[in-house]
Amino acid sequence: MKQKQLLLVAHAPSDNTLALVEAVLRGARHPDIDQVEVTWKKPLEAVPEDVLAADAIILGTTENLGYMSGALKDFFDRCYYPVLDLKQGLPCALYIRAGLDGTGTRRAVESIVTGLRWTWVQDPLIFKGDWQPAFLEQAEELGLTLAAGLEAGIF
Numbered sequence: 001m002k003q004k005q006l007l008l009v010a011h012a013p014s015d016n017t018l019a020l021v022e023a024v025l026r027g028a029r030h031p032d033i034d035q036v037e038v039t040w041k042k043p044l045e046a047v048p049e050d051v052l053a054a055d056a057i058i059l060g061t062t063e064n065l066g067y068m069s070g071a072l073k074d075f076f077d078r079c080y081y082p083v084l085d086l087k088q089g090l091p092c093a094l095y096i097r098a099g100l101d102g103t104g105t106r107r108a109v110e111s112i113v114t115g116l117r118w119t120w121v122q123d124p125l126i127f128k129g130d131w132q133p134a135f136l137e138q139a140e141e142l143g144l145t146l147a148a149g150l151e152a153g154i155f
């Protein structure tokens, strides 16, 4: 059976956010899952072809100045129209690392995802406040949920 493609487009400018990326990848690469390939692309390096090849997408960003990272915004700026007609319904999820808030970023990404007509697999995760090791467990679970859902054909 052809492997399903899970794409992670995540900005990771710090040790903590890099650990979040690694946790998502670890979850998606759970040993029981063998029909899903997960790929991490930094937002500035992701291109429309990556999205076109994806069967599901996880977005990850920091909150900066009340908004998503400029890197993730650049990803949307470059990829929005090239994928708009072809990827409607793409299963997606989002996590945000925010110092204290995260709502502005959530609203902004939700509005773009609405425009793209992607389908939320679960509510966005907002990892806010002081850093907690539990964030990594939730990020790992997110990767596992998406990969397991893809493998099982749930979405």
Ligand SMILES: Cc1cc2nc3c(=O)[nH]c(=O)nc-3n(C[C@H](O)[C@H](O)[C@H](O)COP(=O)(O)O)c2cc1C
Pocket: 014, 015, 016, 017, 062, 063, 064, 065, 066, 067, 097, 098, 099, 100, 101, 102, 131
């Ligand atoms: C320039 C700048 C602006 C920021 N703006 C916000 C903000 O508006 N809301 C918020 O919750 N956190 C904000 N933060 C905190 C970042 O989200 C946080 O530092 C980042 O997610 C990295 O987290 P870490 O320190 O756990 O690695 C800002 C950080 C920087 C450097």
